[in-house]
Amino acid sequence: MPDILASPEIQAFASGFPVMIGHVLLTFALLALGATLYAWLTPWKEIALIREGNAAASVAFGGVLIGLAIPLAVSLSVSTSLRDIGVWGIATLVLQLFAFRVVDLILTGLPQRIQEGEISAAVLLVAAKLATALILAAALAG
Secondary structure, three states: OHHHHOOHHHHHHHHHHHHHHHHHHHHHHHHHHHHHHHHHHOOOOHHHHHHOOOHHHHHHHHHHHHHHHHHHHHHHHHOOOHHHHHHHHHHHHHHHHHHHHHHHHHOOOHHHHHHOOOHHHHHHHHHHHHHHHHHHHHHHHO
8 A cells, every 4th residue: 555655646646636626716706706806797686687587697607607717727737826816817717898889889779688588698698708708718829
């Protein structure tokens, strides 16, 4: 048994696992921060609408979460330290939140339609936000 614990694989796991946990926790914290900022910045209150059973708001906010997670995941994959993840993660959030806001402004009238529970409006909004997330993620990957 002592030979197994001294193996390079177990030693690599023992040293790398805590680092991975730190990277994942920071990325989840950035995701929570981004989702909170988005909810705060939007003209409509999706969380309240979701609590009221509005499926369109749920679809739209789900798209936001995925749209924030995609570039954060790429940031996590290309970064080598907590500082690196923090810097690129924050840059990603700022750019993504800005892009989301622009999409919201371009697709005028969608917030009202989402408030009214129109799923088609939510799906279009999600598609636009996911498209910006994929482009930003590709830019990060270089």
